[in-house]
Amino acid sequence: MRPDVERKVQFLREKGVVMTIQRTAVLEALDEIGKVHPTAEDLYNHLRERYPTLSLATVYNTLEVFHRFGLVQELSFPRQERRYDTNTKPHPHFFCRVCGRVWDVAETCPIPDCPVLDMETMDGNKVERVYICFYGVCEECLREGFKPKGERWPSS
Amino acid sequence: MRPDVERKVQFLREKGVVMTIQRTAVLEALDEIGKVHPTAEDLYNHLRERYPTLSLATVYNTLEVFHRFGLVQELSFPRQERRYDTNTKPHPHFFCRVCGRVWDVAETCPIPDCPVLDMETMDGNKVERVYICFYGVCEECLREGFKPKGERWPSS
DNA sequence: GTATGTGCAAAACCTTTGCAGGTTA
DNA sequence: TAACCTGCAAAGGTTTTGCACATAC
Numbered sequence: 001m002r003p004d005v006e007r008k009v010q011f012l013r014e015k016g017v018v019m020t021i022q023r024t025a026v027l028e029a030l031d032e033i034g035k036v037h038p039t040a041e042d043l044y045n046h047l048r049e050r051y052p053t054l055s056l057a058t059v060y061n062t063l064e065v066f067h068r069f070g071l072v073q074e075l076s077f078p079r080q081e082r083r084y085d086t087n088t089k090p091h092p093h094f095f096c097r098v099c100g101r102v103w104d105v106a107e108t109c110p111i112p113d114c115p116v117l118d119m120e121t122m123d124g125n126k127v128e129r130v131y132i133c134f135y136g137v138c139e140e141c142l143r144e145g146f147k148p149k150g151e152r153w154p155s156s
Numbered sequence: 157m158r159p160d161v162e163r164k165v166q167f168l169r170e171k172g173v174v175m176t177i178q179r180t181a182v183l184e185a186l187d188e189i190g191k192v193h194p195t196a197e198d199l200y201n202h203l204r205e206r207y208p209t210l211s212l213a214t215v216y217n218t219l220e221v222f223h224r225f226g227l228v229q230e231l232s233f234p235r236q237e238r239r240y241d242t243n244t245k246p247h248p249h250f251f252c253r254v255c256g257r258v259w260d261v262a263e264t265c266p267i268p269d270c271p272v273l274d275m276e277t278m279d280g281n282k283v284e285r286v287y288i289c290f291y292g293v294c295e296e297c298l299r300e301g302f303k304p305k306g307e308r309w310p311s312s
Numbered sequence: 313g314t315a316t317g318t319g320c321a322a323a324a325c326c327t328t329t330g331c332a333g334g335t336t337a
Numbered sequence: 338t339a340a341c342c343t344g345c346a347a348a349g350g351t352t353t354t355g356c357a358c359a360t361a362c
Contacts, residue, residue, distance in 0.1 A: 018316055018361055040352085055319045060352060062317095076232035079327090081351065094281055105278060122261060124295035125250055133287040139280035174336055174341055196327085211344045216327060218342095235352085237326065 005031050008071060015069055025051055026062045030072065034086040037075060037093075037102040043084070073129065075102065090118075092132035098141035105134060161187050164227060171225055181207055182218045186228065190242040193231060193249070193258040199240070229285065231258065246274075248288035254297035261290060 001009075005027050013019050029043045036042070044059045063084055066072045075083040077095055083102055085093075092105040119127050157165075161183050169175050185199045192198070200215045219240055222228045231239040233251055239258055241249075248261040275283050 013362095020317060020360070022318070053319075057320080057353075058318055064353095074234040076234045076236075078230040078232045078238055080232075082234055094278060094283075096281070097284070119290070122250060122290055122292075124298075125252070125290070126292045126294075126298055127250075127290045128253070128292040129290075131287065131289040131291060134275070134278055134281070134283045134285075135287060136278075136282045136284040138282075142280075142282055169337095176335070176342060178343070209344075213328075213345080214343055220328095 001028070002031055012065075012069060012071075017065060017069065022051070022054055022058050023062050023065070025054065026059060026066070027071075030066075030084070030086050034084075035104075037083040037085050039081040039083055041081065075131070075133075077102070077133075077135075088129075090130040090132070092134065094134045094136070094138065096138035096141055097135060098137050101138065157184070158187055168221075168225060168227075173221060173225065178207070178210055178214050179218050179221070181210065182215060182222070183227075186222075186240070186242050190240075191259075193239040193241050195237040195239055197237065231287070231289075233258070233289075233291075244285075246286040246288070248290065250290045250292070250294065252294035252297055253291060254293050257294065 001024075005024070008027050009019055009024055012023070017023070025047050026043060029046045030038075033042065033046055038046070040056065040059045040063055043063075044054065044056045047054055047059075063072060063074075067074055067084075070088055071086070073085040073088045075085055075093065077083075080100060087104065093102050094105050095102050119130065121127055157180075161180070164183050165175055165180055168179070173179070181203050182199060185202045186194075189198065189202055194202070196212065196215045196219055199219075200210065200212045203210055203215075219228060219230075223230055223240075226244055227242070229241040229244045231241055231249065233239070236256060243260065249258050250261050251258050275286065277283060
């Protein structure tokens with residue numbers, strides 16, 4: 001088990017969360033494919049081979065637990081399944097409305113300084129998270145004339 | 157009919173959209189309660205009395221048309237129905253995870269300058285919209301000890 | 313051993329769709 | 338009149354839930 005996963009298992013145990021094979025498996029799946037901001041179903045499909053009896057409902061329940069304990073961020077986009085992001089620090093995303101991919105902007109393109117990312121209160125309201133999302137059409141889809149792809153996550 | 161609504165009716169007509177009583181009604185409802193970032197159902201309920209035969213499906217369809225022509229922004233939050241916002245310019249929202257209310261931050265609290273709001277391309281990707289959302293607990297819910305309210309939109 | 317979690321299936325929920333009839337331009 | 342839209346009801350898709358059994362601590 002990767003140290004990162006091990007650490008999260010410990011963290012949850014300390015919080016009183018019962019650590020089952022399934023929950024650990026979802027932590028590992030997140031570790032393995034978290035970068036693509038997977039849906040519950042993506043994670044389920046990723047784990048099916050290794051854990052044939054795992055159910056999708058369990059994946060959803062597990063992700064909710066992880067979310068409650070701050071291990072994942074939930075992302076919603078109109079007409080899209082909920083995505084899960086293991087990076088819980090405020091960081092901007094790009095969402096392509098054609099192919100449906102979501103990615104972390106900062107990895108490919110440094111963005112201008114954005115002071116709102118660090119705000120902890122706002123006019124008396126408690127800020128727990130800050131979501132920034134660029135919505136549009138990605139370079140690839142622009143080139144290909146806006147033709148939606150069959151696969152959500154091209155192998156590239 | 158308010159001039160703002162009249163203008164939008166004209167705009168849609170020029171785009172070749174057939175303007176029906178229902179579509180105009182939804183424009184008016186948006187004009188009247190748009191500030192609360194209503195769901196399709198909120199708009200439907202708002203209009204039921206005046207248009208008893210209006211159906212929720214029509215409201216959804218109508219909102220999709222408006223969205224296609226850039227008259228509304230769609231907002232999605234985890235575990236929440238889709239919201240509609242008549243302000244289509246990039247502007248930050250606050251979303252209270254306890255009472256579920258959404259509002260425009262700029263109206264109550266000027267936020268620091270945020271250059272990302274004006275970006276039109278990002279590393280070759282075409283940016284059409286920029287969403288910024290503060291997620292947390294509003295002042296009122298903090299005071300009331302995180303007790304979720306029955307009503308989504310208190311009369312205040 | 314007891315509390316907690318899982319799997320299954322079904323329910324709940326939100327949103328979209330097909331179609332007959334009605335409306336708009 | 339021809340194209341388009343509406344209402345209804347049903348389908349579709351995602352997420353949640355109830356319950357008997359299994360597992361973690």
